[in-house]
Amino acid sequence: MNDNNxxxxxxxSNEEIIRxxxxxAEKEPKRFRSLFTENGYWWDVxxxxxxxxxxxxxxxxxxxxxxxxxxxxxSHLYFDGDVVVVELSLNGTHRGDLPMGLGTLAATxxxxxxxxxxxxxxxxGKVSAFDCHYAGTIMLAQLGVLGNLExxxxx
Numbered sequence: 001m002n003d004n005n006x007x008x009x010x011x012x013s014n015e016e017i018i019r020x021x022x023x024x025a026e027k028e029p030k031r032f033r034s035l036f037t038e039n040g041y042w043w044d045v046x047x048x049x050x051x052x053x054x055x056x057x058x059x060x061x062x063x064x065x066x067x068x069x070x071x072x073x074x075s076h077l078y079f080d081g082d083v084v085v086v087e088l089s090l091n092g093t094h095r096g097d098l099p100m101g102l103g104t105l106a107a108t109x110x111x112x113x114x115x116x117x118x119x120x121x122x123x124x125g126k127v128s129a130f131d132c133h134y135a136g137t138i139m140l141a142q143l144g145v146l147g148n149l150e151x152x153x154x155x
Contacts, residue, residue: 033057046136103153
């Protein structure tokens with residue numbers, strides 16, 4: 001296989017891996033951890049929290065409980081070797097508690113549609129790094145808590 005064919009096969013394989021990761025996150029969050037390498041991580045950049053190892057499964061559970069109808073609308077995928085960058089929107093309804101660094105945000109029942117950029121590194125068919133850059137201030141505003149965040153938190 002020449003270099004072009006190898007590169008195209010890697011891009012297709014990495015695209016399948018990432019699309020599958022999103023599908024699993026939405027439908028089977030308990031399986032989410034199995035798609036990461038042993039030392040793989042998920043960095044929730046706006047929250048300032050990096051989940052490693054089995055914490056990845058806990059984070060998936062937290063988000064699926066807070067946003068049980070979460071849907072990711074993928075708009076563009078970009079590939080550079082083992083790096084995949086995805087432009088997407090996060091869409092759903094806040095129906096459960098969302099633990100945050102300052103406290104827990106109780107369900108607001110409000111919908112959100114938040115722009116996001118995810119950056120992945122893929123190793124041997126699994127995700128070794130997932131940096132999630134969603135627009136946290138837009139999400140908090142759409143949930144109706146940005147104006148008075150501290151009063152909205154349970155401690």
